[in-house]
Amino acid sequence: MSVARMRVYRGDSEGGREMEYEVPLEEGMVVLDALHFIQANYDGDLAVRWNCKAAKCGSCSAEVNGMPSLTCKIRLDTLPLHQPITVYPIKTFPIIKDLVTDVSWNYEVRKKIQPFTPAPDTDWTMYQEDVERSQEFRKCIECFLCQDVCHILRNHDKKNEFFGPRMMIKMAEFEMHPLDTADRKEQLRGEAGLGYCNITKCCTEVCPEGIHITDNAIIPLKERVVDTYFDPLSWIFSKFKKN
Amino acid sequence: MEKYETHKHDIIVIGAGGAGLRAAIDASARGASVGLVCKSLLGKAHTVMAEGGVAAALANVDTGDGWKTHFHDTMHGGKLLNNWRMAQIHAQEAPERVEELEHWGALFDRTKEGKINQRAFGGHTWKRLAHIGDRTGLEMIRTLQDRGIHSGMDVYMECTITHLLKDGERISGAFGYWRESGRFVLFQAKAIILATGGIGKSYKVTSNSWEYTGDGHTLAYDAGADLIDMEFVQFHPTGMVWPPSVKGILVTEAVRGEGGILTNREGKRFMEKYDPERMELSTRDIVARSIYTEVLEGRGSPHGGAFLDISHRGGDYVKKKLPSMYHQFKEFAEIDITKEPMEVFPTTHYVMGGVRVDAETTVSTVPGLFAAGEVAGGMHGANRLGGNSLSDLLVFGRRAGQGATEYANKINDNSLSIDDAEIEKAVKEMLEPYENPHGENPYTIHQALQEAMGEYVGVFRTHEKISEGIEELEILKERAVTLKIEGSRMFNPGWHLCKDLKSMLIVSEAIARCALQREESRGAHSRVDFPGYDDEKWGKVNSVISKDNGNMKISTSPLPQMPEELKSIVDGGYK
Ligand SMILES: Cc1cc2nc3c(=O)[nH]c(=O)nc-3n(C[C@H](O)[C@H](O)[C@H](O)COP(=O)(O)OP(=O)(O)OC[C@H]3O[C@@H](n4cnc5c(N)ncnc54)[C@H](O)[C@@H]3O)c2cc1C
Ligand code: SF4
Ligand code: SF4
Ligand code: FES
Numbered sequence: 001m002s003v004a005r006m007r008v009y010r011g012d013s014e015g016g017r018e019m020e021y022e023v024p025l026e027e028g029m030v031v032l033d034a035l036h037f038i039q040a041n042y043d044g045d046l047a048v049r050w051n052c053k054a055a056k057c058g059s060c061s062a063e064v065n066g067m068p069s070l071t072c073k074i075r076l077d078t079l080p081l082h083q084p085i086t087v088y089p090i091k092t093f094p095i096i097k098d099l100v101t102d103v104s105w106n107y108e109v110r111k112k113i114q115p116f117t118p119a120p121d122t123d124w125t126m127y128q129e130d131v132e133r134s135q136e137f138r139k140c141i142e143c144f145l146c147q148d149v150c151h152i153l154r155n156h157d158k159k160n161e162f163f164g165p166r167m168m169i170k171m172a173e174f175e176m177h178p179l180d181t182a183d184r185k186e187q188l189r190g191e192a193g194l195g196y197c198n199i200t201k202c203c204t205e206v207c208p209e210g211i212h213i214t215d216n217a218i219i220p221l222k223e224r225v226v227d228t229y230f231d232p233l234s235w236i237f238s239k240f241k242k243n
Numbered sequence: 244m245e246k247y248e249t250h251k252h253d254i255i256v257i258g259a260g261g262a263g264l265r266a267a268i269d270a271s272a273r274g275a276s277v278g279l280v281c282k283s284l285l286g287k288a289h290t291v292m293a294e295g296g297v298a299a300a301l302a303n304v305d306t307g308d309g310w311k312t313h314f315h316d317t318m319h320g321g322k323l324l325n326n327w328r329m330a331q332i333h334a335q336e337a338p339e340r341v342e343e344l345e346h347w348g349a350l351f352d353r354t355k356e357g358k359i360n361q362r363a364f365g366g367h368t369w370k371r372l373a374h375i376g377d378r379t380g381l382e383m384i385r386t387l388q389d390r391g392i393h394s395g396m397d398v399y400m401e402c403t404i405t406h407l408l409k410d411g412e413r414i415s416g417a418f419g420y421w422r423e424s425g426r427f428v429l430f431q432a433k434a435i436i437l438a439t440g441g442i443g444k445s446y447k448v449t450s451n452s453w454e455y456t457g458d459g460h461t462l463a464y465d466a467g468a469d470l471i472d473m474e475f476v477q478f479h480p481t482g483m484v485w486p487p488s489v490k491g492i493l494v495t496e497a498v499r500g501e502g503g504i505l506t507n508r509e510g511k512r513f514m515e516k517y518d519p520e521r522m523e524l525s526t527r528d529i530v531a532r533s534i535y536t537e538v539l540e541g542r543g544s545p546h547g548g549a550f551l552d553i554s555h556r557g558g559d560y561v562k563k564k565l566p567s568m569y570h571q572f573k574e575f576a577e578i579d580i581t582k583e584p585m586e587v588f589p590t591t592h593y594v595m596g597g598v599r600v601d602a603e604t605t606v607s608t609v610p611g612l613f614a615a616g617e618v619a620g621g622m623h624g625a626n627r628l629g630g631n632s633l634s635d636l637l638v639f640g641r642r643a644g645q646g647a648t649e650y651a652n653k654i655n656d657n658s659l660s661i662d663d664a665e666i667e668k669a670v671k672e673m674l675e676p677y678e679n680p681h682g683e684n685p686y687t688i689h690q691a692l693q694e695a696m697g698e699y700v701g702v703f704r705t706h707e708k709i710s711e712g713i714e715e716l717e718i719l720k721e722r723a724v725t726l727k728i729e730g731s732r733m734f735n736p737g738w739h740l741c742k743d744l745k746s747m748l749i750v751s752e753a754i755a756r757c758a759l760q761r762e763e764s765r766g767a768h769s770r771v772d773f774p775g776y777d778d779e780k781w782g783k784v785n786s787v788i789s790k791d792n793g794n795m796k797i798s799t800s801p802l803p804q805m806p807e808e809l810k811s812i813v814d815g816g817y818k
Contacts, residue, residue: 012733028486028575040686044737045730049284051452054492054571056381057287073574096423097734107285107392107400115389116348124345125357131350135375138350138382142286177348 004076005084006034008046012097019043020084031064031071031087035099047098055208058143062099063088068145070208071099090148103144109163112191116174117182130178137173137217139209140166146203146213152196162193165203165213172217175224185225194221244667247427252278252397253651254644255417255432257404257459260288261380261636262616262643263438264387265340269644270436271394275651278430279391280399282422282454286388289440289452289617290636293380294495294567296362296372297637298630299337303358305369310334311812312368317631318813320366320526321595321624322766323782324472327805328602329622333631333638340637341373349386351375363500364629366526372630377495377567383633402428404458405742406669407435407466407612408661414466414611415659418669422739425732427670431661433651436605436643437463437598437614442476444743445751446591446701447693450482450493456743457750459618463598464749468607470788471620471800473596473750474757474768477627478702480530482590485546489575491590494551494568496629498585499523501564503553505534506584507542513549528626528767531589535702538588548588554581589702593632595623595767596757599787604646605639611650615643621785625766675726676741682727685740692719692747700755705772709759716752723748749795756797757786 002025007018021042023034032050039046048071051057055073062071064087065079071087079085093101146165152158163171171188174180188194197218204213211217252275256267259281267279281288302308313334318325345351345359351373352360361370375382392398404419408429416431439459443451464470481494499505505523507513517533518525525533534549544550553561558581562569565580572578572585597620598607605613616636623631676682699712723744728737763777764770776782784799805813 026487028488030488030575033488039736040684040690043730044684044686044728044740045735047734047736051283051287051289051454052292053452054292054489055574056378056567057291057452059283059287075575100423100734103284104400111392115393118346122346124342126350126353127357128353131353135350138375138385139378141291141381174348177350 002081004034004081006038007084007086008035008038008098009088010046010098011095013095018086025076029076031074031076031085032060034076035071035087047096047100049100056141058141061090061143061145061148063090068148068206070143070145073208090144092148092154093144105159106142106144106147106166109167110170113167113171114174114182114184114187116177116180118179119181122179124179126178133176133216134173136211137169139211140169141209142166143208145206145208149202149206151200151202158193158196162196165218167192168194168197168221169211169213169217172221175221185228188221189225194218194225244670245427247429249429249431250278250397251431252276253432254278254434254436254647255280255430256436256438257417257462258288258438258440258616258618259285259398260290260438260440260616261383261387261633262640263288263436264384264391265637265640266436266438266615266644266647267396268387268391268394269641270648271396273645273648275648277396278399278432279396280402280404280417280419280430282403283401285398285400286384288384289454290380290384290633292452292493293383293633294377294493295364295497295500296374296379296630297341297383297633298364298367298371298628299341299373299634300334300371301338301341301359301361301373303354304361308369308371313337313371314809315812315815316367317628318624320626320628322626322776323624323813324765324785324802325624326602326621326803327809328803329639331809332602332642333622333635336638337634340634340641344383344386344637347386347390349382351382362497363524364496365499365521365524365530366628367630372500374497376563377497377565379633403739404462405673406665407462408665409466409609410659410662412610413659414609416661418666420673423734425735425738427673429661429666431659433654433659434611434613434647436647437612437618438616438640438643439618441594441617442747442750443591445692445747445754446696448482448491448697449591450479450491451591457746458743459614460597460753461746461749463607463609463612463614464753464788464790466609466612467790468609468612469599470753471596471599471785472625472757473594473753473788474761474786475595475625475766476591476754477527477593477595477767478531478589479592480527480534480589481551481587483576484548484586484588485576492571492575493590493592494585494587495565496527498551498553498565498568501553502556503551506550506552507537508544509542513537513542526626526628531702532769534587535589544586546586548586550584551587552584554583557581593617593627595625595627596620596754603642604649605643606646606650613643613647615639625768673742676728676738679725679727682725683722685726685728685737685744688719688723688726689740689744689747692744692751695719696751696754700751700758703769703771704758705770706759709755713752713755713759716748716755720748752795753788756795757788760786760797760799
């Protein structure tokens with residue numbers, strides 16, 4: 001039987017090392033299956049997050065052969081099996097243990113975003129073409145892979161100054177909701193740090209949901225903020241049009 | 244004894260899926276101090292995986308719909324074993340609950356007139372399922388999450404509750420551990436709402452996640468509450484069968500709702516034989532048995548399933564209406580469902596049985612203990628209709644929030660105490676696996692349990708098989724007394740499994756004992772040795788499981804009696 005050699009990072013905030021495990025291959029097997037095999041047969045205490053095993057919940061993020069991915073989505077037979085497969089925790093967030101990282105920062109930031117705010121006397125008629133924009137962003141499964149690859153968070157650790165791509169689409173989702181009346185441009189320009197993004201598109205490339213984070217959310221948000229900054233009337237007008 | 248942290252709230256909600264979140268939002272809105280506890284990160288509960296839609300008689304597409312038809316369909320889907328009052332409340336309140344989600348920001352797919360669109364589903368007379376492509380659960384949980392985090396509740400993520408605590412007869416708290424550190428934590432509360440979901444991890448082939456170990460069912464059972472109808476485990480007709488790694492993953496019923504056709508290896512549309520009127524949109528129990536029978540009789544697809552084909556609807560339509568199915572098959576099975584058929588076979592999906600609750604308030608038979616969502620029993624009778632779970636979560640989640648708050652308001656702050664001896668016992672139990680150098684590997688026993696449940700208490704059951712199953716469970720229970728684990732208590736899945744395994748064993752035993760007792764076939768419970776309905780005897784009772792002196796007791800209790808006006812709706816072939 002052919003086997004995959006899995007080199008899995010094992011450790012905690014104090015440090016750690018790669019451990020190598022041999023896992024028998026089965027047709028269609030994904031990286032998460034291999035991790036489960038390791039738990040059941042070698043190291044029962046290997047820490048891994050997962051829920052759906054169907055790329056729907058965004059729990060199982062890790063860096064496989066250096067690529068930020070959902071481990072339940074990567075089939076082993078798409079990887080070069082003549083060499084060991086490395087599995088590391090996502091780097092941008094502090095490690096708790098093995099492949100589990102502390103992503104609580106995302107939840108804290110999320111709370112700062114002004115939620116959906118409809119007018120008190122809203123007529124709830126909405127047409128498909130009006131909701132599609134926001135629907136794209138609402139596909140997000142919060143895997144935080146975009147947060148993981150964004151160089152502003154990953155290399156420059158500007159978590160205090162930039163909310164990151166996931167939160168940009170969250171804000172865009174509310175902003176582009178046809179019946180929202182709140183105004184998030186001040187926050188976008190200020191504490192959310194929209195200006196930090198220099199449109200490298202790494203976030204879009206890695207998104208397992210195929211959300212066009214940069215083209216459909218960040219760039220339009222930047223345009224809105226710039227428009228208002230130079231021409232407050234146009235912002236008011238755009239809000240007016242939305243309603 | 245080691246130190247543990249303590250938190251105090253009026254209400255502790257265990258579970259942050261649709262039911263738990265909706266309950267917590269309601270209780271917070273009523274001014275209660277609420278703690279919301281969940282095993283995973285917020286937003287990852289099972290509800291996130293729901294695909295096809297949420298059932299509510301909005302009558303946006305089929306204007307003839309109304310609560311009475313929804314009630315009628317639900318009762319017939321449940322083969323009249325449902326708690327009629329729950330089914331009535333559910334049908335009446337679901338539309339309002341769904342519209343409320345829209346007011347909180349959910350963006351459902353639209354009709355041409357700009358209303359919430361609705362699709363057909365098995366057993367529903369009209370197009371009734373509000374949906375967002377095939378990711379309805381994601382939309383629902385995000386909307387509730389957004390609402391919840393601004394409602395003033397405290398969220399305790401990645402925290403597992405292992406024991407409920409009582410002061411005399413009344414609930415007084417919950418005890419558990421942080422997954423991250425392995426340290427213990429006590430929650431003092433006047434009322435507790437269980438919203439822990441289901442039990443599917445007792446079976447090998449399942450659409451359910453690691454969380455579905457029947458914790459809530461076991462917590463309630465251990466606290467002295469009744470469980471009802473545990474024999475009714477829904478095997479969803481269409482799980483993936485190939486490749487092995489994805490076996491059991493759900494293929495949403497929306498595929499059939501959108502016109503998917505089932506055929507066998509001879510190319511025959513076999514549902515003609517089993518339910519010529521409703522065909523693929525028959526109820527899940529019937530479709531699951533039909534597929535199973537086709538395979539059993541040698542007419543299965545190459546990997547032992549049936550073919551499910553949607554390609555005739557055209558590539559664009561399929562990708563628009565069933566995007567995640569398209570990707571799921573493309574990526575996991577290398578099948579393009581816009582061009583080729585899928586292969587499907589039944590997978591363990593949902594448990595109709597659960598904590599016996601009062602329809603109005605969701606209180607269980609233990610004062611202060613409430614239950615809503617999949618963990619509660621009664622609403623769906625012997626078989627759940629698709630889409631009726633998400634609506635159930637909203638309707639009874641909200642009612643649980645209300646019921647628990649009203650109960651908690653009547654309790655004096657200082658009148659409840661926590662029994663230290665109970666906590667000491669809980670800690671001892673949890674730390675036992677660290678003291679068994681020669682114990683068994685919990686993963687091994689879990690696998691054996693899953694094999695046994697599939698083999699002995701699966702889709703088709705007999706007295707002989709179930710009895711063998713119960714013997715096997717006894718052996719596994721024995722083996723699970725001494726479990727061994729390695730590593731520290733920090734985020735240690737092996738250690739977590741030790742307690743989960745105990746819950747799974749209890750729930751499995753409850754399922755097996757109820758299945759053995761009910762000598763008839765009804766809904767999801769198919770006894771080969773008793774193939775027909777026995778309306779005179781079994782059609783009149785619920786199965787009841789309770790804890791009696793440490794042992795599992797099984798009995799029956801008469802179904803609540805339906806008022807005449809509802810009977811006429813049920814009998815009337817209502818349209
Ligand atoms: C793939 C799939 C698709 C589905 N599609 C549909 C559909 O289209 N329509 C429909 O109506 N239904 C559908 N269902 C069924 C429906 O999704 C579930 O029944 C429903 O989401 C259950 O919700 P819940 O709130 O009861 O529990 P869940 O959403 O499962 O939440 C349970 C919560 O309890 C927590 N928990 C459990 N045990 C503990 C513990 N010991 N301590 C602390 N926390 C604990 C978990 O962490 C979690 O937060 C589907 C199910 C699956 C699996
Ligand atoms: S496009 Fe912007 S948000 Fe996305 S990775 Fe690049 S800098 Fe970060
Ligand atoms: S936007 Fe995409 S990559 Fe980012 S968290 Fe959401 S699903 Fe993941
Ligand atoms: S386990 Fe849910 S996305 Fe991988």
